[in-house]
Amino acid sequence: MLWSIMGTIAAICTTVGFIPQIIRGIKTRELRDVSPVMLTLLLVGCSLWLVYGVHLKNPIIALANGFTLSFVMAILLLRSLFRRNRAKDSL
Template sequence: MEWYIVGVTAALLTTFGFVPQIIKMYRSKSAKDVSIVTFFQFSAGVLLWALYGIHLRDIIIIAANTVSFMILLVAIALYYRYY
C-alpha cells in the first residue's frame, strides 16, 4: 500500500510542476524568459506516458499525464499570447 502512496505523490508533484510557471507568465504578462522547446518536449513526453498508461490500464499514469498534458497546453497558449 505504501508504494501506491509514493506513486500518487509523485504523480501529483510532477503533474502540477508547471503551474508556477503558468502563474508567473499570467501575472507578468510575459513569456520572454521561457523555453517553448521545453513545453513541447514535456508535452510529447507526457502524451506518450498517458498512452503507455492506457496500454497498462494504470489509472494513476493515465490521469497524471492527461492532466499534465492539459496544463502544458495552457502553458503553450500563454506562451504564444505573451511572447
C-alpha cells in the first residue's frame, strides 16, 4: 500500500512537471531553449514506459507515461510551430 501511494505521488510529480514549461511556452511563444534531443529521448522513453505499463497492466505506470508522452509531444509541437512562425516573421 505504501509503495503504491509513493509510486502514485512520484508519477504525479514527474508528469505535472511538464505543465509549467507548456504554460511558459504558450505565454512567451518561445521554446528555443528547450533541447529537442532531450525531448526526443523523453518521447522514446515515455513510449517504452507506456508499453511496459500496459504490458504489466499497471495503471499508474501506463497513465503517468501516457500523460507525460502527450505533454512532451505538445512541447515538441509548440516548439516547431513557434520556430516556423519566427521564420515567417523574419521574411
